[in-house]
Amino acid sequence: MSDNKKILVIHGPNLNLLGGRESEIYGSTTLADIEKKLREFADSSHCMIESMQSNSEGKIIDAIHSAMGRFDGIIINPGAYTHYSIAIYDAILASGLPVIEVHLSNIHAREEFRRRSVVAPACKGQIIGLGWRGYLLGLQALLAEL
C-alpha cells in the first residue's frame, strides 16, 4: 500500500545540467521535467516525494542520513559517484532503507569505467538505460516493495 509513503529522490552531480548536457546520451529532458513527471506520478500513487540535487558527495551522504526515520525509501542517481563512492555505498547500507539506483543511460554500453556500480550491492534494485522513465519505474517498484 503506497498511501502516505514518503520517498526521497536524490540526484547526484551534473544532473542539474540535464537537457543541455550530452543530450545524445541523456536526452533533452531537464531535471525540472523529470521532477514534474515524478510529482505527477507520486500524486497519482498517493505517495509523497521530496527531492534534492547535489554536486557534492558529502551533501548526498547527509541527505541519506537525514532520510533515516523520515522516509520509507530512496531513489538515487548518484551520477559519477556511482562508480567509486564507497562512502555513498556505506551510507545506503547504514540507512537500512530500501534504495533503488537509477541511471538514465545504459552504463554497460558506455566506457569501461562506467560499467561498475560500487553502490549497486547496497541497493534493492537498479534501473538503467531507460532515460527519464527509469525514475518513474524506480518509484513504482519501490512503492510495490513497501
Ligand code: DQA
Ligand atoms: C549517469 C551515468 C554516470 O556514469 C554519469 O557519470 C552520470 C549520469 C546516468 O544517469 O546515466 O552523471 O548516472
